[in-house]
Amino acid sequence: MNNYLVAVLSDRMQAEAAYSALESEGVPMEQVSLLGKGYKSADEYGFLDPKKSARKMAKLMSFWLVPFGFLGGYAFNVSTQFMLVPEIGALGNHLLGGVFGAIAGAMGSFFVGGGVGLSAGSGDALPYRNRLSQGKYIIVVEGAANLTNKATRIIKQFDPENIQGYVEPEQV
Secondary structure: OOEEEEEEEOOHHHHHHHHHHHHHOOOOHHHEEEEOOOOEOHHHHOOOOHHHHHHHHHHHHHHHHHHHHHHHHHHHHHHHOOOOOHHHHHHHHHHHHHHHHHHHHHHHHHHHHHHHHHHHOOOOHHHHHHHHHOOOEEEEEEEOHHHHHHHHHHHHOOOOOEEEEEEOOOOO
């Protein structure tokens, strides 16, 4: 189980000073990452891309919503006996109702699944990406609890804008 310390620093000088202080206090530098202009990007570090997460959620929802939409549209047309296009007969209209239901299911998966994936699927990665795009710098320390606690004490001296600790969930 890994612990993470993520600290947002306002400028490059502050970030480099904190990075140097971690190095001089004996924190293993292979467990420290500096993100920002001139250093690693969010993608290089591995912060989740919210757009990728949204596409994945929309695709997952479409596997359920499109078939259920088809069945719902078909059943609705059977129950109402509505003849949208009389020339294609009852079965054709039922199938057309199913197609419209499937289209509605696809739209639902795109708008709801994509919207939820965009807003919730990225967790805290989106605010960190936004801070990097504002020109801020982020220091990430990964390791055991004693290492991240030591790094927290060191980085707090530099008055970070935000400092947050995370514990990686155990894989089942």
